[in-house]
Amino acid sequence: AGVLPKTFNLFTGTLLKELVKKISEIPATLDFDAFGRIYEYFLGEFAMSEGQGGGEFYTPASIVQLLTQIIEPYHGRILDPACGSGGMFVQSARFVAEHHKNPAAELSICGVEKTDETGRLARLNLAVHGLEGEIRHGGNINSYYDDPHTATGQFDFVLANPPFNVNAVDKERLKDMVGEGRRFPFGLPNTDNANYLWIQLFYSSLNNKGRAGFVMANSASDARSSEQDLRQKLIEAQAVDVIVAVGPNMFYTVTLPVTLWFLDRGKAKTKRADTVLFIDARHIYRQIDRAHRDWTPAQTGFIANLVRLYRGEAIDLTVGGAETETKLHE
Numbered sequence: 001a002g003v004l005p006k007t008f009n010l011f012t013g014t015l016l017k018e019l020v021k022k023i024s025e026i027p028a029t030l031d032f033d034a035f036g037r038i039y040e041y042f043l044g045e046f047a048m049s050e051g052q053g054g055g056e057f058y059t060p061a062s063i064v065q066l067l068t069q070i071i072e073p074y075h076g077r078i079l080d081p082a083c084g085s086g087g088m089f090v091q092s093a094r095f096v097a098e099h100h101k102n103p104a105a106e107l108s109i110c111g112v113e114k115t116d117e118t119g120r121l122a123r124l125n126l127a128v129h130g131l132e133g134e135i136r137h138g139g140n141i142n143s144y145y146d147d148p149h150t151a152t153g154q155f156d157f158v159l160a161n162p163p164f165n166v167n168a169v170d171k172e173r174l175k176d177m178v179g180e181g182r183r184f185p186f187g188l189p190n191t192d193n194a195n196y197l198w199i200q201l202f203y204s205s206l207n208n209k210g211r212a213g214f215v216m217a218n219s220a221s222d223a224r225s226s227e228q229d230l231r232q233k234l235i236e237a238q239a240v241d242v243i244v245a246v247g248p249n250m251f252y253t254v255t256l257p258v259t260l261w262f263l264d265r266g267k268a269k270t271k272r273a274d275t276v277l278f279i280d281a282r283h284i285y286r287q288i289d290r291a292h293r294d295w296t297p298a299q300t301g302f303i304a305n306l307v308r309l310y311r312g313e314a315i316d317l318t319v320g321g322a323e324t325e326t327k328l329h330e
Contacts, residue, residue, distance in 0.1 A: 003127045005120070033097075036090065036129035043085055043121070047252050048292070057084040057118040059161040059215065060250060062295040063260070064091040067159055067213035069304035069319060070242060070262050074099065075106045076156030079205050081143040082198075083111030083135060086122030088159035090129050098318050109133030110149045114142055144197055145173050151205040152183055158202045158212035158263075164254070165217055166194035186233040190226035195219070200230070202263065203239060209266035211241075216259050218245075238268040240276050242307055247282035249293045257282060262307075270311075277310045279303060298323035 008016065026034055040061065047058035064087050073092045080088045089111065093103035109126065111133060113119035119137020126133050136148040143162075174197070177183040184200045195217055202212045220227070221243065234240055242262040248255050267273055281303055285293040295303075301320025305328055308315050317325055 003120075003123045005124075033094075033129065036125075039125060039128045040087070040090065043087075043125070050252070056115070056163075057121060058252065059084065059087050060252070060294055061087065061091065062300060063161075063215065063246070063250060064088055064159075065297075065319070066244070066295065066300050066303055067215075067260065068092050068095045069300060069316075070307050071157055071159065071211040071213040073107065073157045073159075073211075074101070077108045077110065077154065078157040078159065079110045079149060079151055079155040080158070080160050081112045081151070081201055081205070082160050082162040083113045083122050084118055084161070086111060086125040086133075086135070088161075089122075089131065089133060090125060092157070092159065093129060093131055104131055107131075109135075110151075110155075111135040111137075112141060112143050112146075112148060113137040143201065144169055144194065147183065151201075152181070153204070153207055155205045156207060156210050158205050158210070159214065160198070160202060160212075161215040162198040164195065165219070167192045169194050169197065186230045186237075187226075189230060191223075193223075193227070195223070196227050196230045199234065199261070203234065203237075203265075206263065206265045210263075211265070212261075212263040214261055216261050218257055218259050221259050235276070238273045239263045239265055241267050241272075242277045242279065242310075244279045244303065245282050247285055247293070249291060250285070252292075255291070272311065277307065279306060296320075298327065302327045 043058055044061065067088070068091045073095060078089065078092055089109045092107060096103040096106050109131060111122060113122055113135060116138025119135055122135050122137070134149070141148060171188050174184060174188060178187055179185065183204050184197065185204055186200055189196045199216070199220065202214055206212055240261070241264040244260040246258050246260060248257045251258065284295065284299050284303065286296050286299070287293055298320035301317070301324035304319070305315040305324060315328065
């Protein structure tokens with residue numbers, strides 16, 4: 001209810017007629033996800049044409065696929081506090097569907113998006129994929145100060161691509177949220193940079209077995225001063241599981257390389273409690289055009305299966321198939 005836009009009057013009758021005609025040509029034999037894939041295609045094309053602004057609402061699909069492959073959201077509550085157009089939720093649902101389960105029954109979806117127009121894109125994205133979720137967007141919602149889903153300790157999974165290096169956060173408003181069992185359990189950074197606010201939000205939203213996967217600026221991995229202290233506390237909490245270095249040109253917003261972080265609150269009770277797996281994936285990519293790269297399904301499957309081997313889990317050939325298996329043997 002209330003998801004479809006009410007702006008059809010912006011289009012001419014001829015254009016709408018042609019659009020309906022095109023839709024009627026979609027073969028009935030296509031899987032149920034056809035409309036969802038069409039929507040994703042246009043989101044990606046629009047994000048690329050928007051240039052720098054495109055990344056505000058769209059994370060490239062191959063990045064999201066790797067995030068979901070590694071945190072394995074089979075069942076439970078999933079949160080994205082910077083959800084953009086909802087790609088994290090769609091790929092999570094696809095992961096569940098690929099493992100022969102019904103994502104609408106297995107996943108409970110919650111999102112937060114500051115920009116109202118982008119939040120509506122996310123709600124429509126869920127709808128065309130046959131999913132439901134609670135997306136809070138627009139108004140005065142800001143993930144640093146507001147917690148519309150009462151998230152602390154409540155989620156099985158967190159997936160996110162937050163804005164990097166945000167400054168001018170009003171830390172006075174956050175002081176009551178600092179401390180064990182609160183949103184910022186390790187403290188506030190002294191620097192005017194919100195990266196470690198985001199990281200703590202992701203950590204504190206997880207339950208004691210929860211997993212998080214998120215995109216982060218490279219600078220967060222070796223930042224000094226108070227951020228180094230926060231990073232040390234996070235590592236000593238035995239929650240940092242995997243770090244993946246990603247090469248340049250994988251995003252529409254930034255040409256610079258980024259890092260993918262994976263947290264696991266259940267890791268402390270495993271044999272790898274004091275271990276962090278680092279994967280250098282900077283030289284793994286497919287060149288799409290001069291300015292853009294992505295990962296093939298086989299490359300995504302290969303990286304994810306390295307993590308499964310590290311965890312002592314069976315490899316999964318759902319993504320990449322025989323090509324992934326060959327690469328692992330090599």
